[in-house]
Every structure is written in C-alpha cells, then in structure tokens.
Amino acid sequence: MKKIIVGQSGGPTSVINSSLAGVYKTARDIGVETVFGMRNGIQGFLEERIVDMGQYVRNDLDVELLRRTPSSYLGSCRYKLPEIKGNEALYDKIFDILKKNDIDAFFYIGGNDSMDTIAKLSAYGKEKGSDIRFMGVPKTIDNDLAITDHTPGFGSAAKFIAAMTKELVRDSLVYDIEQVTVVEIMGRNAGWLTASAVLAKGDDNEGPDLIYLPELDFDPKAFTEKIREIQKGGKKSVVACVSEGIHLADGKYVFEMGSHTDFVDSFGHKQLSGTAAFLSNMLSAELGCKTRSIEFSALQRCGAHLASYTDNKEAFNVGGAAVKAASEGETGKVILLERASDDPYVCALGRHDVNDIANVEKKVPMEWITNGGTFISNDFVRYASPLIEGEVSPIMVGGKPAHLVLPK
C-alpha cells in the first residue's frame, strides 16, 4: 500500500481521533507514503475535499495531541450511501476519485451507518474487480454495535458519566433537605451509557438511587411512587439517572409528554423540553420538594480531558489493526474487540465481515436490568469497569487541554 485514505463519520467521541492517529501512525510505520484524509466523511470525499495528513500531523507530538483531541479532526457527516442498484453512477464516481488519487485502501471510522458504507463500497469493488481495500474502524459512544465486545468511544463516555455522576451525587448531599436530582444521559435506543451511571457507586459514594434504561417501558406514576418510597425510608437526597430515550408502553417518548414550548421548528413541529426537565417538573408538582434536572448533553462525547486510557489505547489499536489487515489484503472487514477475561482485563483484536455488523443494534441484556427495571446488575459493573480504567493525561496549555486542529 502506497496511498491510503481515511474518513470519520457520524457523531464524534472523545477518542475518535485516537483511531485516526492509529490509522495514520501505523500506516507511516509500515511504509505507506501518503495518508489522505477526507473532510466531512464520504460527503466531503464526493466533493474531493481531500487533505494530505502528513502536512498537518508532522511528528509524534502531533500524534499524541491528535489522540487527545475530541470531536472528529477531519470533520464528519451524516450521509448514508444509497443502494448500489440504480445508483451506479455515484459508486463509479467514488471509484474514479479513488483511482485518480492512486488510493490502495479506504478506512472509515464510524458506527452502524459507516459500516454500511464499507459494506457497500467493498461489495461494489468486488463486483467491478477492483483491488482497492475497504476497512471499517468502529466507534460510537452508544456501544450499540453487534458482535464486538464493546466499541471504542464508549469507555471514555462511560468514564465521564461515572465521574460526573459521582461528583454530582456529592453535590446533591450538601444540604440537609429533601431533594430529587434527575440526570439525563445519552442513548436513544440502547441504555449502555445510562447504565454506566452505576459505576459512580463505591466505598466513597452512594451512587445514583435509580437508573432507567430505554430497553424497558417507563411508567411515570411508578417512578414517582418509587421516589416517594425512598424518601419515606428516610433518604433525603434522591438521584435518578434516566436515558434520553425512555418511553411509555405505547412507545411515546417521555420528552414528548407535554412541556411544549411556544415555538415551532422549521418543520412546523412544536418543540419539546428534555426528558429530565419534564420529569423534574412533574416530581416537583407531585412530591412538593425541591427538584432539579441535569443533562450531561454533548459533554459526554467531547469531555476528552477525562478520557479512559483503556479506551484511548483500544481506539488507537483498532485503527492500527485495520491498516495491518488491509496491508495483508483484507477488504470488507471491520476490526472488533474480543474480550478474553474481565479480571484481569484482557482484550484482543479480531477481523470480521462488515456485513454482520452494519445496521444491527445491540442493547443492554435484559438480565442486567434489575430491581423491577430501576437498577443495574453487578454483571454490568464487571463488564464496564475495566473500560473506564486509566487516565490519558491531557497536555495542558494555559490551564486548558491543548488540541490538534486541521486548518480550514
């Protein structure tokens, strides 16, 4: 391989650039001459917005900075390739651009949709007899990819959630009054991130009292009663962590339950308040005590200053393994994490047909959801704890973490 190209797609993570660094550094180490980057994923690629990464990632210090930079260095997109049939012109255009730039291998760092892109491109390449290799590098904070033990990006988001929940539980204990804190955590369909709030619990922290995942239906009345019960038991501060995607038995999301604002968006839809804001207001009215809502929001996926070393390292290795696989002639594959043991934590890398992972969603196993759907089992703790272990010391300049930035 003399020339390769790499892109990033979908929502960013705290370590998505560590995978990019893994692709770049490994490629250079094995003698690849040029590592191109596509701006804004396949969308930018189609507009031939391509950069020579060697001009911007100049040395090992830049590689280290890149590994500590949150949010896709090359920019991202939410563009899904259409079916091949009937759209051959688009696919031909992609292969023309690849040929024009003498590109031997194409790497795409992303989630479900990105794996679909790799599946389609490798299928079309096979059909056309092309020897260009296509490799998927998984990432997503949501941890919802099939087959792989977990996804790069999840560990750092889980670490941020565990640490901030821990600090927040402390904050909630400061006054000697009845108070409910409702924390909203990302993950519309899969509860992996919300479940991670349980990791706040330990010798020095009581952790959250209640945890609700989107894997089960949510009952606002039962929720209110559960909190009333805890308060009656003498516990003044109650902390409940809920997924942004919790919904009623009929499928209606909690954030759709009223709390309409006065505005409509450009599609004419009434805008909605958040899940935690709705529940906090509901509890204040029902229980008559102080309540507050906290959204961890996008900070979960960009809080790279608190990234997990395990996650950052695995993200790097997954990128590097994709390059090695392509250099050995593999195509249409994705690199997976294969856990050998929880304690000590041992995790190997594997290669797998990308078709098996594209468009499949992995949820939290039902048996890990306990206490009538209000808490998380120790099996989850055993699974997730190793993934948040270790710190990536940020390179601090002027009191803030320094980042590597691609010029416009």
Place this chain on the structure above:
Amino acid sequence: MKKIIVGQSGGPTSVINSSLAGVYKTARDIGVETVFGMRNGIQGFLEERIVDMGQYVRNDLDVELLRRTPSSYLGSCRYKLPEIKGNEALYDKIFDILKKNDIDAFFYIGGNDSMDTIAKLSAYGKEKGSDIRFMGVPKTIDNDLAITDHTPGFGSAAKFIAAMTKELVRDSLVYDIEQVTVVEIMGRNAGWLTASAVLAKGDDNEGPDLIYLPELDFDPKAFTEKIREIQKGGKKSVVACVSEGIHLADGKYVFEMGSHTDFVDSFGHKQLSGTAAFLSNMLSAELGCKTRSIEFSALQRCGAHLASYTDNKEAFNVGGAAVKAASEGETGKVILLERASDDPYVCALGRHDVNDIANVEKKVPMEWITNGGTFISNDFVRYASPLIEGEVSPIMVGGKPAHLVLPK
C-alpha cells in the same frame, strides 16, 4: 487556641474543602488540639451536630483527598442569622454551645451570607465581652465578593467552563452545516463565570462567538439578528454563551419569557424552562437552522477533577491564614486575596473587616464588556487567565476521582 470549630455554608465549590483542609492542617500544625466541624453550617451547630474532625481526617493523605473532594465535606445550609436585636436568645444559645465545648475560635467558609454571620457573631461577642474569635473564609464560584481580588472557587469553575466550552466548540464544528449552540452558564446577577467562556479561545480554538452577561439588558431580537449576521458572513457554527440571569430591559428574566411547562410547583408557580432552552427554541423558529442548548449546570461547581491548582492552593492558604489570624487574636475579619501583579501572577493574603464584605455584590466592570454587550475584553482575560492555571491531579481509583467522605 486549643479548640476551634469550622463550618461551611451556601453553595459548594470544587475547592471549598481545600479551605477546610487549610483550616484543619494549619490548626494542627500550630498546636490546636481539637478541630471541631459543624454539620450543615450554623443550622447544624444550633442542633449541636458537631464532629471531631481529627477522627475522620487522620493523616496527610486524608488531607490531600479532602482537598480534591468537591461539595462541602461537612454539609452546608442556607440559613441566615436574624438581626441581633430581638433575637438575643438565639445568640446566647450559640455562645452557650461555644462555651460548653471550650471553643476559642469559630471559622466560617462561605459567601456573602456567611460573612454576615461572622459580622453578627463577632459583634455580639464584642458586646458581651467574649474572647472567642470569629473569622470569615471566603468562597463562591460566583466571584461576586467585594474588596477581594477574586474568591476561592471561582478559578476552578472558570477553568471547568473554559475547558468544557473549548471541547464543546470543537464538537460544534464537526458537521458542515449551519448550527447554533446556546450555552447557559451560572451566575444570576454577576457575569464572572459566563465571561470565563472567553478563555476557551486560543491558537487551537476559535472560542465562543458571542457572550452575554447579566450586567446589561438583553434584547432577544438583537441577539437573533447578531447570529443571522454571523451566519451571513459565512460562519456555519455559532456558539453563544449566556448567563442564566440575562434579562430584558424591564427586568424580566429570559427564562420567564414563555416556555411554561404543564406543571405548577408547590407554591403554585408555573415552572419554567431554562434560559438556553428558551433561546435555542426561539432561534430554531426564527432562523430555521439546527440549534441546541447546553446547560453546564451544577457540574460547574462540582467538577473537581478539573480544578485549578492556583485556586485549590489559594483556597487552602486562605483557610490557613484565617487560623493564623485568629491565633494572633484577630476577630471579625475575613481573609482576602490581594493581587500584586498579573504576569507573573503574584497574589498575597490580607485581613479585612468582615463588615465591608458582607452583603455587598461585585459585578463585572462595564468597561470589560465589549462589542455592544456581546463579548468580553482582553482586560478580563488578563485578570482571569492566571486563576485557571495549573492542575490538581485527582487521585483516581477504579477510573474515578476518589473523595474523602464524612460518615453519617
């Protein structure tokens, strides 16, 4: 001094326990036998909920852990002492408890209201000829105390805001689409924390585009037009940081402008959405582009894993200086920070009459608010930059920052 007592009051900060550690460690170093702590401030003191801190802070490692623990270790309260006149029985009760426990000096870590407590207790002591000393140890993330150059707690909150805004600006640049991010930052009346968002700006980050403080009236129409103007200039991602306390010219808060929820609270008030949520909805309707709101929320005051070393050290020193002052016979005083120079940053400690600081609010100087009320001057950057410098490495256990916790 053989026996002293210390309490914490008002909202917590990331370094409020570093001041507590400063009081404790310095007292022990100068030969104080017993350091009592009052649970939940003066409120717990009145219920004689008093602990011997030496039983729980057993060695220097515990002191280090205490310095890294967010949220008041001893618990807090929002209790303001009534006027002395007509409430002598209450004051006598306080002095009885002090005498009963042979307490020589009383230290109170807090903001405006806590300094008022020190002012009243020292006045009453003087009136009664008591030789118990009363000292104020300032803290508040809001930085709104008079006379002192800044307050312990502000630097760490400002560092959290600067770092998270920086990471968030990166997150906002990932897609090649028009998008507005509205960030809500604490500080109802004084804009110090919101102004700190400007510190995100640097070689590797464009920082926020707009910053609105509560020191000036806010005009939603002008705000919308300003963003439209920036978008017309070709900038796709716009980040606006607003104080939770921005208000119209008639004094009405932005968060009161509609967006009522379906619930009333226990006082019969309609509950309100947040400032950023309201503005984000408004902009989506007006501009027709993607918008999102982010509230930094309580994380600003409990994100101790990202505390400023400068702030943590000063918080410790201020606690220690209060003990030394009391041991020299001072009473009715507060320890202040007195800056000698910005660069290199040099800051000394001073003692000041607590009456001058109690109940006074310090706002951001008008001349530091620029661009027609939409940005912050370099004078602020010079002022605030040294306060966020340096890191306090958290003691990480199992991937999370470890804390020292007072048993119930």
